[in-house]
Amino acid sequence: MFKLCGLQFLLVIHWAIGQNFGDLHVTGPLKDMDFFIPEGGGVRFVYQFTSEPPAVSFRAYGEKDGIIDIVPKTGILYLNGSLDWETKTVHTLQVESLDENGNVVKGPYTVTIHVEDTNDNPPEFDKAEYTGVVRQNSRPGKPFMQVHATDRDDPTTPHAQLRYSILHHFPNPYGEMLFEIDSVTGEISPSRTGSYYLDPQKQDTFTLVVTVKDMAGMSTNAFTSSTDVIITVKESLWKAPPTIYIQENSTQVHPVKISQVQSNEPNVIYDIFEKEKLPRLPFSIDQNGVIYVTEPLDREEKDTYVFYVVTKDNEGELVDKPLQVSVIVEDINDNPPVCQQALTVIEVQENEGEGSNIGTVFATDMDKEHTLNSRLQFQIKSQVPPTPSSNLFFIQQDTGVLQLMSHSLNKRIVSNYSLKVLVTDEVFQTICDVQIHVIDINDQIPIFEKSNYHNVTVAESIPIGTVILEIQATDGDEPATGSSYIIYQVKEGDPNNSFTIETDPETNRGFVRINKALDFEETPVYNLVINATNPEPLVSGVQYNSSSLTLFKVFVTNVDEPPVFRETVYKAEVSEDIPVDTVVMTVEAYDPEGDTVRYSLEGDVRKWLKIDSVTGQVYTASTLDREQQETYTVEVVASEQKNAAQKSRTTLTLQLKDVNDNPPLLATDNPAFFCHPVSGGERTIIQATDADKQWYYSTFTFSLADDRNAIDNWEISKVNATHAYLSPKHANFEEKVYIVPVVINDNGQPPLERKVNLEVNICSCSSENSCFIEVQREHSWPSTGQAIGILIGVLLIIGFIIGGAFFHMKYKQKNEKKSHQNDVKDTSELNRLT
Known part of the structure; x- marks a missing residue:
């Protein structure tokens, strides 16, 4: 540790003594003390102990470690070097005060110096380089390896709280990180992108530069270290098996x-x-x-x-x-062939030639299609009867198609044959039954019992479906076959298909019916030629002739029919303001018999229309009004002039187009009100409406009438196209009813306006902000309703007075007390009424 020479040390001590430490509470008597001092920092003053007589000096011993000491004369505890938390976190020493002879006066007292950690160590990874293996398609977020770093600083402080991150990613082919790291644990896993894109066939090795920061990564002054992580991508074990x-x-x-x-x-x-x-x-x-x-x-x-x-x-x-x-x-061959039908029935004409295909035997096999397991082959095992030979029929081996071997069928000799057909696959076999019916050939034509059925007379009003004639032809071929069944048709004389003919399948009798409505005026007579044919073609050399034809005439008689309108419904669209006597449309009807037609109207409840009985022209008879009825419907009656009972009806519909002929008005008659006293800022909403049709949306303009009193007291502001606010301009209003003249304009062409007098109550209000005291009107004259009420009240009072006087006079002499009570009662009743 760094130490000062004697002079330097004295200078430091002198400097320390010269500071005003008293204000900083860095001096005091000798006692047990704890000091918390950050590591590092070099020479520092710690504390000064004050002496108490007879003490004249101090002595310190214990874990001074050559860094901590005390000035004997002054009691200054100081550091002559830097503390290091990583070397020692606590220094404990004892301090005593001594007298002039060196005897202990006080102590020893324990002084504990706690070394506080500072962030002076960078984090260090356990390895200079890490390696890991990840499988293709691994789950995103599932760790496959981990990096780890340590920090020598105090783990209880942010100095040693580490955060991991990926700084670089080599290569980075997709622009997004293929890997992610848990910032706290250092666990590395594939990202969602990596789970999808990692493929050893494209890139089998990646290098990540992973960094670790202390201070929980939250400080710009945090220490940072890094390491390389080499990741090998291996093929996914998780693969779908082949089919x-x-x-x-x-x-x-x-x-x-x-x-x-x-x-x-x-x-x-x-x-x-x-x-x-x-x-x-x-x-x-x-x-x-x-x-x-x-x-x-x-x-x-x-x-x-x-x-x-x-x-x-x-x-x-x-x-x-x-x-x-x-x-x-x-598939394996585990299903036998199955005959598609329990009995296959085939019809063959007796004149069928050699080699002709007469039908097919169908069978199925549930084994797999287009394999040998489902391949079927056919063979005739027996023919009953074997006449005229036992091999009269042949079946194609792989298709089941039946053919004739010879031209030797004769219905009179054998009419039916039974065949047993063997159907086989590679393992199984099945017998299918076939029945062959020999049918008669169509060598006979139908012959009518009559060549002419003469005349049939019918009215033109005869209903559709009515049978007007029965006809009969016969056929010599085998009954109940296509060779003998007869089809009747109108060959000539009916271009509009007015008739149809049905055949009774049991008797071959024909029924001639009406197929369409007849019209005497259009066709009074039909000359019909009927032919009879078979659905089965005739054999070669045989042809239909006149024996298969018959004739008859249909005379149509006239029936008086009512007139017929040219159109089913008549419609017109007119403006509601067209002048009276304007032609709105023309209806037309004709009489099938050519009689003159006359027209009239029914159901014209509003008397808006009239019709020319001769021409069918429909006129307006009075002013139209769309607001009363937008769609107006009446009936037009067409009758024969000679026979008025013959009549027809059709509907006439008049659609009225709107014109702007109604000025706007207020949507409600309810008066507006403001609570008294008016404080300012109040407003009430008013709404306008219009009886005319609004094509898109209503638009109204609100304004005050040119009235000085209204303009001084009120103002109107727009809310939207149909509403406006009415607001008082000041607060000086009395409790009474004010009449506010409001002008409303619509957006019609041309525009219309209306002036309305809006009642506005200035009234005392309840807690629910509604009027509860009736107020006096602004004008001195009572309204009509008030005048009527006053008049009724006066008449009632007069009636009670006269009745009371009469009653009083009649009973006064009989019962004075009772009369007096009645007077009191009458007086109170009058007071109540007045």
Whole structure:
């Protein structure tokens, strides 16, 4: 430690004595004392002990360590060097006072000097360089290594509180840190970005420059040290297995191991969950990551499975990203062929030629498609009857298509054949039953029972669907086949399809029905030609002829019909201010029989319209008003001139367009009020409205009328397009009703205005800020309501006076006391009324 020579030391002591330490409480009698002194700082004055006779000097001994001493004559305790907390944190010594003979007067007393730490040591890492290994796709924030530093300063102070950070990152290909460090523990883990991007195929080594700061990293004067951290990236152990193939219907003892996965981290919990909702998931996993199939699988039930493998920690949090596992169930030949139909029925015309395809036998196999397991082959095992030969039919081996081997079918000899068809795959076989019906060929044409059905007369008003005629043709082919079924059609004379013909499938009888409404004025007579055909084509060499045709006429008789309007509904849009006698529209109707039509209106409740009975022109009969009714509907009646009972109706709708013909007004008649006395700043809101249609939004302008009294007392300010504030201009208002003239303008074209007299009460108010005392009006004359009330009150008083006098005179002599009581009662009643 640094020491002063004798002269220098005396100068320091002299300087110390010359300071005004008394004011700083650095002198005092000898006693036990504790001093707290920061380390370092060199030569320093600590304390001066004062002597008490007979003491004339002081002596110190103990843990002075060549740094702490006392001036014997003056009692000054001082440091002649620097204290070091890291070397010794406490110095304990004893101090005594002595008399002239060196005898102890007082003491020894213990003086303890506590050395206070200062931040004079930088932190130091345990290693000059660290190495670590991280797996690809490791969980973000999961530590894989740790750095550690120490600081020789006092650990109970911020001087030794260390904070770690990553200063540099080499290389840094993504612009974001791939690693992060816990600032307190020094644990290093992948960042979220690193967990995603770390890949040993792209970059397998990283160098981090990690720094550590003392003072908890919060001071700019903190000491900082750094170290290099070399990180090696290795391939992830956590990988999805390749697609797993499992043969169906396995006879092995289950569960059977099918794959294994391994987490990047130890001591994880493995689990699986299904991607799709299944009645059961036939897979499991143990805590070594081994995946098992727990039961035999059936490809025909389900041919693929997809599920996820996850890892969790002890808290149930996911450790690794879920892995998708795919399982494909491989097919074995475990399903026999199945006939698509229990009995395949095929119809063949008896004149069918050799090699003709007459039908197909269909079968299926539930084994995997396009494999040998599901390949089917066909073979005819038997034919009943074997007439005219046992190999009359042939089946294509791989398609199941049936063909005729010879042109030898004859319905009269054999009408039905039964075949047994053998269907096989590589393992199984099935018999399919086939029945072949030989059907008659269409070599007979339909023949009408009559070539002419003559005339049919019907009224033009006959309902649609009415049968007007029954016709009959016969066919010599086999009954209940396409060769004998007859289709009737109108071949000529019906261009508008006014008629239709239905066939009874049992009797082949035809029913001619009305298909569309008939019109005598348009077509009074139909000359119809009907033909009869079969749905099955005729055989070669046979043709339809006149025997398959018949004729008849339909005479349509006239029926008096009502007039018909040209349009179903008539609509017009007019402005509500059009002049009276303006034509708004023209309606038109015609009579099918050509009679003259007359027009009239019904339902014109407002008497707004009139119609020219001859031309159908509709006029305005009076002023229209949209505010009364915006959409006005009436009925127009068209009747025949010769027969007024024949009439038709249609609707006429008039849509009225608005014009600005209504001045604005206040939205409510309720008077406004202000509490008396008026203090200033009060305001009440008023609202305007308008009966006219507002296309977008109402806009009103509020102002005071040109009235000196109103302008002096009140002011109006705008709130929005429909509201304004009315405010008193001063506080000198009496308790009474004031009439405030307000002018309101709308935004119509042209704009309209209205002057309204707004009642404003200046009144005493209740605690709820509402008037509770009726006030006198501003004008001396009473209102109409008040005048009526006064008049009724006066008449009541007069009536009571006259009645009381009459009653008093009548009973005065009979009962003086009773009369007196009645007078008192009458007087009190009058007082109450007045």
